[in-house]
Amino acid sequence: MNEAWGEGxxxxxxxxxxxxxxxxxxxxxxxxxxxxQAAMVPDNGPDAWHCELGYGQxxxxxxxxxxxxxxxxxxxxxxxxxxxxxxxAQAAGSGALLYDDSFEQxxxxxxxxxxDSISLHGVWSWVSLANRNIITQLARRHLKPGGVMYVSYNxxxxxxxxxxxxxxxxxxxxxxxASGNAxxxxxxxxxxxxxxLAARPNYLxxxxxxVEHLKSIATQNRHYLAHEYFNQDWRCxxxxxxxxxxxxxxxDFACTAVPQDAIDTINLSEPAxxxxxxxxxxxxxxxxxxxxxxxxxxKDLFVRGRFALLPGQQREQMLDSRLVLTTAPDLVxxxxxxxxxxxxxxxxxxxxxxxxxxxxxxxxxTLRTIAARMPQTSWPIxxxxxxxxxxxxxxxxxxxxxxxxxxxxxxxxxxxxxFDLARHRNDILTLASPVLGGGVAMxxxxxxxxxxxxxxxxxxxxxxxxxxxLLDEQDQRIMKDGKKLETPEENLAELQQQARDFNEVRLxxxxxxxxxx
Numbered sequence: 001m002n003e004a005w006g007e008g009x010x011x012x013x014x015x016x017x018x019x020x021x022x023x024x025x026x027x028x029x030x031x032x033x034x035x036x037q038a039a040m041v042p043d044n045g046p047d048a049w050h051c052e053l054g055y056g057q058x059x060x061x062x063x064x065x066x067x068x069x070x071x072x073x074x075x076x077x078x079x080x081x082x083x084x085x086x087x088x089a090q091a092a093g094s095g096a097l098l099y100d101d102s103f104e105q106x107x108x109x110x111x112x113x114x115x116d117s118i119s120l121h122g123v124w125s126w127v128s129l130a131n132r133n134i135i136t137q138l139a140r141r142h143l144k145p146g147g148v149m150y151v152s153y154n155x156x157x158x159x160x161x162x163x164x165x166x167x168x169x170x171x172x173x174x175x176x177x178a179s180g181n182a183x184x185x186x187x188x189x190x191x192x193x194x195x196x197l198a199a200r201p202n203y204l205x206x207x208x209x210x211v212e213h214l215k216s217i218a219t220q221n222r223h224y225l226a227h228e229y230f231n232q233d234w235r236c237x238x239x240x241x242x243x244x245x246x247x248x249x250x251x252d253f254a255c256t257a258v259p260q261d262a263i264d265t266i267n268l269s270e271p272a273x274x275x276x277x278x279x280x281x282x283x284x285x286x287x288x289x290x291x292x293x294x295x296x297x298x299k300d301l302f303v304r305g306r307f308a309l310l311p312g313q314q315r316e317q318m319l320d321s322r323l324v325l326t327t328a329p330d331l332v333x334x335x336x337x338x339x340x341x342x343x344x345x346x347x348x349x350x351x352x353x354x355x356x357x358x359x360x361x362x363x364x365x366t367l368r369t370i371a372a373r374m375p376q377t378s379w380p381i382x383x384x385x386x387x388x389x390x391x392x393x394x395x396x397x398x399x400x401x402x403x404x405x406x407x408x409x410x411x412x413x414x415x416x417x418x419f420d421l422a423r424h425r426n427d428i429l430t431l432a433s434p435v436l437g438g439g440v441a442m443x444x445x446x447x448x449x450x451x452x453x454x455x456x457x458x459x460x461x462x463x464x465x466x467x468x469x470l471l472d473e474q475d476q477r478i479m480k481d482g483k484k485l486e487t488p489e490e491n492l493a494e495l496q497q498q499a500r501d502f503n504e505v506r507l508x509x510x511x512x513x514x515x516x517x
């Protein structure tokens with residue numbers, strides 16, 4: 001760890017390359033609308049400014065900077081992260097301003113604008129109290145009235161049984177490992193913890209699930225584990241503690257950035273719903289709800305000036321919202337997972353909704369248009385359908401045609417750069433959509449098929465052949481059902497099948513999302 005600038009944060013290895021839709025300004029505004037909250041800042045036009053703190057490898061911030069008309073700024077004090085993030089920004093030509101300042105240095109800058117949104121994903125729980133105070137000061141000074149702040153964090157009471165396990169990892173890393181690189185140190189701490197639990201300490205009597213929890217942790221990416229568990233500063237917080245901390249920035253809790261949290265039937269038992277209905281204060285209700293659902297990780301939206309919409313206002317704004325499919329309708333499961341387990345969706349409502357969205361080659365449609373085609377479906381059910389499908393990621397809100405036109409070229413440039421990276425690596429699995437103002441999950445082979453198509457190859461078998469040539473040159477083979485395909489014929493046949501599936505199922509979605517022509 002680089003103690004000179006690491007401030008206790010694990011900097012020995014770089015962070016992963018994930019994309020987080022919750023950081024998207026458009027998604028944040030839609031989450032507020034779904035919960036009847038007004039986003040008081042103007043629409044996300046070219047004059048809007050957005051900030052991401054602790055952007056990691058810069059995948060999310062760069063996808064959003066490419067896919068939104070507004071301007072983006074951010075910092076991550078790891079210079080390797082900043083270098084990678086700026087490489088993506090340069091490829092897109094987005095003009096994103098991405099620094100490697102500490103939060104203290106960033107706050108001291110004289111060129112900070114007034115932000116429409118400030119977002120931090122996977123930061124709040126992993127930095128010191130001093131840095132949390134600086135984040136609060138930043139919001140107080142530089143978030144516009146009506147602006148939105150997104151904060152995610154490990155939360156209590158869900159983390160309470162496993163909290164000592166994390167402490168065990170850090171203690172072993174500090175005192176029990178003399179040498180080794182970061183991955184080796186993570187492995188050593190996991191092995192030590194497994195041995196300790198195998199010796200049946202008394203603590204297992206109060207946390208018997210801990211053995212299975214450790215097994216689950218051991219299956220995860222070692223780079224992620226290093227950043228998640230091995231920082232000196234790591235604090236699980238109750239929801240009310242975060243509310244109290246951000247009160248100094250004049251921020252009010254609005255809702256979570258998890259749409260399905262609004263569906264009580266899949267998350268709360270009948271007695272729990274009745275109990276919560278008797279609580280008047282929204283902060284008290286939200287904190288008590290965490291006990292019922294045993295919340296371990298929260299994704300919260302705060303606003304500087306909370307303003308609730310009247311039911312009629314919410315309805316009109318939702319009806320005017322444009323929606324688009326992000327996957328083929330047949331691939332949308334008719335089940336949803338909540339804190340109460342799995343719930344079934346009523347196909348008589350959901351299938352017609354999806355089928356209407358699939359018409360006209362999956363073109364975006366307003367909810368008003370869909371509602372007119374489903375006159376027998378009541379407004380509460382329509383609102384729930386939109387909430388559930390958005391939460392599942394099956395549909396998403398769209399930008400205006402004008403906004404799409406402004407960002408289409410930037411998205412194309414960034415995606416072309418990501419296609420080129422996919423020729424050699426398999427870690428950035430998201431592309432930028434001008435329609436969504438955000439990212440779309442896309443596997444490496446699908447990216448390579450799109451790249452081959454961009455190079456002028458029109459037939460799926462040609463895409464497969466080009467991809468196989470690339471893999472063969474790199475001495476790579478496809479894994480299928482846990483087994484490596486050894487012969488060229490086996491690999492090419494598998495790629496041909498995948499390319500045909502992509503052409504039939506996923507390419508139409510790519511076209512409707514502006515990722516492919």
